[in-house]
Amino acid sequence: MKTSGLLELEAVLAVARRRGFRAAADELSVSTSALSHSVAALEARMGVRLFHRTTRSVSLTEAGAQFVANVSPALATIREALEQAGSLAQTPSGTLRINSSVGAARQVMPVLIAFLQRHPQMQLDLVTEGRLIDIVVEGFDAGIRLAEVVPQDMIAVPFGDRQRFAVVGSPDYFARHAKPRTPADLKAHRCIRSRMPSGQIYQWEFERRGQTVRIDGAGAITLDEPNLMLEAARAGLGLTYLTEWNVNADLRAGTLVRVLEDWTPPLDGLCLYYPGRRHVPAGLRALIDTIREYAEAKRERAPVKRALAAKKPARKTVSKARAR
Structure with a gap:
């Protein structure tokens, strides 16, 4: 589980995000019973039930929904403060959660493998899905998609060739x-x-x-x-x-x-994107460096015509359906 010192709050947010105890326990690397005990202990101290539980589903109560809405921003601020302190460490470590389309993940895998080989203390949790999500709300550190569907409020790091x-x-x-x-x-x-x-x-x-x-x-x-x-x-x-x-x-x-x-004219290629925060965690910064080195190496190997083509302005986006 994340070492924030706020384990019960992390547990509640994970269950709300994953809509179930088993998936949340997998995300936080704890047992389902331990996670359930953490949530139950918090509910007991607060004197309010946060989740409706059945054998088939888990959903927030009205009080739980309000609690999650109030706690999420504060906990995000605490996480960022911890990340800022941790970013001072010289050796990147910890877990990066990345959301990607399946096709983008297949293309970026060589870079992710190189990143893990270079930084053995890092762990990657890569989730692939077709829908384009809000990576901040869903608890991801970064996303990987075609450049044309990256939200405008995100910082994008180009990676790979233009695509058609x-x-x-x-x-x-x-x-x-x-x-x-x-x-x-x-x-x-x-x-x-x-x-x-x-x-x-x-x-x-x-x-x-x-x-x-x-x-x-x-x-x-x-x-x-x-x-x-x-x-x-x-x-x-x-x-x-x-x-x-x-x-x-x-x-x-x-x-x-x-x-x-x-x-079928060319489109801009893939991008790693992440929230525009003042401080970037050491692990994410190391991944960004690896992607930039990979992109630079590809440019140096590319023929002159290909390099010139990459400088042409990208076509306007037509549809966000191409996210996958």
């Missing part, structure tokens, strides 16, 4: 269907539809010469995970719309073929 989306289908599919030349042609094609974390169906986004187009294609299957979309596309079920990072291996192998390439 790609429309791809199998050779077998194109043996049976003419390749689309414009996004409008997709209306005559079977599309592998993508469901966003909100439950809405994602509209494919295109842009060329200042013209922006969104397509909600029809198809026989709707999925919410890139690897499943790739599998469906390889099987010839239709066209899918994913990042180049997801499809490059298939393009090189010839198992997928790309179309409408001139309608």
Whole structure:
């Protein structure tokens, strides 16, 4: 559990955040029974019940919701004071909690591995999910997403190459269907539809010469995970719309073929982002340094044309659905 000296308050906030004792206990690295005893002891001293408990769910009572709302800012201030003091330590240590999309996490893993190898006293708790969350409210130290969806009030550290989306289908599919030349042609094609974390169906986004187009294609299957979309596309079920990072291996192998390439301009790449606080914890600062060194090394290895392309202004954001 966090060594703040306010273990019971940390326990209450963790249970409220995770909506359950088991998940909160895992987050705080304590047993479920120990966590339950801490919350029960605080409730007993306060003379009020903070949580409704059933065998299937845990939810805040009205008093509990008010208590969490009042305590959270104060505890955040205390944590920051502790982090500021801890940041003076020369050796980074402790746990960094990072929220990321699955695709972003896969791309950043080499850097995270290098970071842990360089700083063996550090621990990473990486949580992947499609929805874009408020990392401060959810108790994360930082997030990793495409630059275009990073909240404006956050400090962003660029990482990785600029990225593009790609429309791809199998050779077998194109043996049976003419390749689309414009996004409008997709209306005559079977599309592998993508469901966003909100439950809405994602509209494919295109842009060329200042013209922006969104397509909600029809198809026989709707999925919410890139690897499943790739599998469906390889099987010839239709066209899918994913990042180049997801499809490059298939393009090189010839198992997928790309179309409408001139309608998918580049976007800024991934960023690590975190709240704009005056003092950054030593562990997070060490991760930022590792990311910057990695990005600089990639720039030094890149061809001249690629380096020049990276200096072009980024396209305006079209949709936050691309967070994953």
